[in-house]
Amino acid sequence: MGDRIEFQQGRWIVPDRPIIPFIEGDGTGPDIWRAARRVFDAVVEKVSKGRRRVEWLEVLAGEKAFKATNSWLPEATLDAIRAHRVAIKGPLTTPVGGGIRSLNVALRQLLDLYACIRPVRYFEGVPSPMKQPGKLNVVIFRENIEDVYSGVEYQAGSEQADAVIRFLAERYGAKIRSGSAIGIKPMSKFGTQRLVAKAIQYAIQARCPSVTLVHKGNIMKFTEGGFREWGYEVARQRFGDQTVPEAELGPGKGNGGRVVIKDRITDAMFAQLVLRPDEYSVIAAPNLNGDLLSDAAAAQVGGLGLAPGGNVGDGYAVYEATHGTAPKYAGQDKVNPCSVILSGAMMFEELGWTDVAAAIIRGIEGAIASKRVTYDLARQLPGATEVSTSQFAECIIEHVR
Ligand code: NAD
Secondary structure (H helix, E strand, C coil): CCECCEEECCEEECCCCEEEEEECCCCCHHHHHHHHHHHHHHHHHHHHCCCCCCEEEECCCCHHHHHHHCCCCCHHHHHHHHHHCEEEECCCCCCCCCCCCCHHHHHHHHHCCCEEEEEEECCCCCCCCCCCHHHCEEEEEEECCCHHHHCCEECCCCHHHHHHHHHHHHHHCCCCCCCCCEECCCCCHHHHHHHHHHHHHHHHHCCCCEEEEEECCCCCCCCHHHHHHHHHHHHHHHHCCCEEEHHHCCCCCCCCCCEEEEEEEHHHHHHHHHHCHHHCCEEEECHHHHHHHHHHHHHHCCCHHHCEEEEECCCCEEEEECCCCCHHHCCCCCCCCHHHHHHHHHHHHHCCCHHHHHHHHHHHHHHHHCCEECHHHHCCCCCCEECCHHHHHHHHHHCCC
16 A cells, blocks of 8 residues: 655655556557556666555546546546646547547646656667767756647637737737637746746756756747746746856856856757757747757657656646557557656656666666667667567666666
8 A cells, every 4th residue: 555645845745655646548558558667666676675666556548448437538537646646647549539638638737737848868879860969968848838839729710810800900900811810829927937947946956057948039029038038037036046147157257056047049949959959958948949849859869759758737747658659559569668668767756766767767778778679779770689668678677787
């Protein structure tokens, strides 16, 4: 029997036997979850010498839930995740047809998971299109709730779109072509500052050199420009002793051990990540910029197959593989389990089990270096031996020293 994880005064309180709900996912989800759970249990046991153990609690979503309960997302699943605060999930099929709530949207709203966190780093040996992929090592904090993804959008020719166009024209003289579709881009100081504060807190704790605010404030002055201004403001007001704006770093002046806060225009940032990746560490971005940057950065280090992710709020977090269900390989014990395993490493790090997180990463580094890898990596790595999902998991465990 395990105990619940609690969150008090901004801190996780994690028992030695925490109960953590999991959704195994559809398609290849059960294959990769089985492998991931095997790795998590073995590493926790090894690192803590048997003192700690996760009590996994299965909760249903997706096809498995639909078969058992006739609902793609039973209320009981949402209740369990809310009660236990931290959960991990495999990929889910997006059912075709209307009226189905997406789990991610439901959880984001229910638990206010306002930061989507995506670490992007290179694992030695993974095929990459870049000459020096190891130079990229960033953690992207993407705002998860506001911006053009807030869902306030009206179809071209709809009553709502036409009413908004008319209102803006009559009241403010705005010129919008009639019959246009309309999307609203709300960005608040509150939403920006809690996201940027989370990124800065992470940078301070993990001893990262900088936090870069990525925005298109040269064009969208009040929304994206607001993101920049409010970001610098929260750095100054809440972390004044531990941060310094890049503009205040004169020639020959060091940063005095403080986290440097910089900002870059979105388009320039894409170029920078290709040309000078080692100048960036933690990145804080509004929703759309962050979405685009996350996948572009992941591609530089060898693709989405290895990319983990977490949706995090205050006292709640849900971690997930960032790829889909790869249905054609379902049940074949074939696909790469690294994305969900690395998401687990992020989860353990957030919960303060940093020794477990570090050991998982050592295991993955070792397994990839040994060139006994799943098909997706094996077909691109000269001299590699293809192994199954479960054999790859054993190989990861062997390399946890
Ligand atoms: P996908 O990510 O499942 O597949 C894209 C490609 O990547 C395929 O060639 C696949 O074989 C490969 N791939 C995916 N995961 C892999 C792994 N672990 N190891 C090796 N190769 C892997 O994307 P898709 O085909 O567009 O979507 C399939 C289903 O997944 C759809 O129902 C979609 O809605 C869903 N999906 C879910 C999530 C999620 O739950 N977070 C994310 C994306 C897509």
